[in-house]
Amino acid sequence: MKLLVTGGAGFIGSVVTRMLLDAGHEVVVLDDLRTGHRGALAPDATHIEAGIHDAGTVLTPRAGFDGVLHFAALIAAGESMVAPERYWHNNTVGTLALIDAVRAAGVPRLVFSSTAAVYGNPTELPIPETAVKAPTNTYGATKLAADMMLTAEAIGHGLAAVSLRYFNVAGAHLDGDVVLGERHDPETHLIPIALEVAAGRRDKLQLFGDDYPTVDGTCVRDYIHVSDLARAHLLALDAATSGQHRIYNLGNGNGFTNRQVVEVVREVTGHPVPVEVAPRREGDPAELVASSALARAELGWEPRKPTLRDIVTDAWAFYQAQVLDRR
Ligand SMILES: NC(=O)c1ccc[n+]([C@@H]2O[C@H](COP(=O)([O-])OP(=O)(O)OC[C@H]3O[C@@H](n4cnc5c(N)ncnc54)[C@H](O)[C@@H]3O)[C@@H](O)[C@H]2O)c1
Numbered sequence: 001m002k003l004l005v006t007g008g009a010g011f012i013g014s015v016v017t018r019m020l021l022d023a024g025h026e027v028v029v030l031d032d033l034r035t036g037h038r039g040a041l042a043p044d045a046t047h048i049e050a051g052i053h054d055a056g057t058v059l060t061p062r063a064g065f066d067g068v069l070h071f072a073a074l075i076a077a078g079e080s081m082v083a084p085e086r087y088w089h090n091n092t093v094g095t096l097a098l099i100d101a102v103r104a105a106g107v108p109r110l111v112f113s114s115t116a117a118v119y120g121n122p123t124e125l126p127i128p129e130t131a132v133k134a135p136t137n138t139y140g141a142t143k144l145a146a147d148m149m150l151t152a153e154a155i156g157h158g159l160a161a162v163s164l165r166y167f168n169v170a171g172a173h174l175d176g177d178v179v180l181g182e183r184h185d186p187e188t189h190l191i192p193i194a195l196e197v198a199a200g201r202r203d204k205l206q207l208f209g210d211d212y213p214t215v216d217g218t219c220v221r222d223y224i225h226v227s228d229l230a231r232a233h234l235l236a237l238d239a240a241t242s243g244q245h246r247i248y249n250l251g252n253g254n255g256f257t258n259r260q261v262v263e264v265v266r267e268v269t270g271h272p273v274p275v276e277v278a279p280r281r282e283g284d285p286a287e288l289v290a291s292s293a294l295a296r297a298e299l300g301w302e303p304r305k306p307t308l309r310d311i312v313t314d315a316w317a318f319y320q321a322q323v324l325d326r327r
Helices: 011-022 052-057 077-082 084-105 138-157 190-198 226-239 258-269 293-299 308-326
Strands: 002-006 026-030 046-048 067-070 109-115 160-166 168-170 173-175 178-180 205-208 223-225 245-250 275-278
Touching (some): 002 052, 011 067, 011 173, 067 084, 067 226, 077 084, 138 245, 160 226, 168 190, 173 226, 173 308, 190 308, 223 226
Parallel strands (some): 002 067, 026 046, 067 109, 109 160, 160 245, 168 223, 205 275
């Protein structure tokens, strides 16, 4: 297939791009590099340095695209509470512009990066796709709006749409010479921050809140290895069906508290990780754990690296490779 990958210079989009190329697809990456990295771009993909609001210049009827995988977004839940307009403009208005371009060009299928943040504070655990959607932060709300647009587009115009609702994506993609991992700036995700502390590049790790109703008072999250997550996108492309919007949660179904994650980072790296308790962050749900039963049943998806130790080990390998690169 000829595929457009928005956000292909970012963490997850760059990994999926490699897998699509390995599977024999032709890939064009649309990424304005606002948070992505030129070095993460796949040499065998064509890169167009432009924003998703201008997707119509790339997705023309003549260009002959068979599908779009849409990763481009702003992703920091905390920031979305202090600069909400940036999130609505990029994640929701930008996605509408992309869907308009998809329709105008007659592109048949689209796979979208949705998020566990659409559920807010869940009323059932593990969370099925049918759970109440009540985001507690603007980031989750902008993604839920995009999900709703895709449902309408499938019904109204026959798009074959799939939303994958990722839980906490971590680890790194290590495949021969290809080493791709998480490099957000500023980094807001727990595992890469804990690794920076283990490596001595930060003094301490802040734990946002220790008075949540969980076993040790810190938030519980479900971590999924980026390579496992990426494989689900290829399955989703195959499963996409005209006129349907399919939605799948992707996580391992195991929750770990922030303190438990820090303990695994200490074990894997062999270094201390000093922590400091900070106030809760606005909009952080106490516990998010996925039921991925539907993805397993309908897509045939199976994680190959489901343990937190595997995930942290690969993230640490990426971190060390990056440090060597900088020397
Ligand atoms: N990382 C996670 O744990 C996680 C969890 C749930 C959902 N997601 C979703 O997965 C997707 C990818 O996340 P990531 O961690 O790879 O983020 P990332 O920041 O590493 O990658 C996002 C990429 O999109 C590009 N981009 C952003 N806005 C753009 C625009 N308007 N036009 C063109 N390019 C633009 C950036 O330059 C970057 O390369 C996002 O949609 C995010 O909401 C991520």
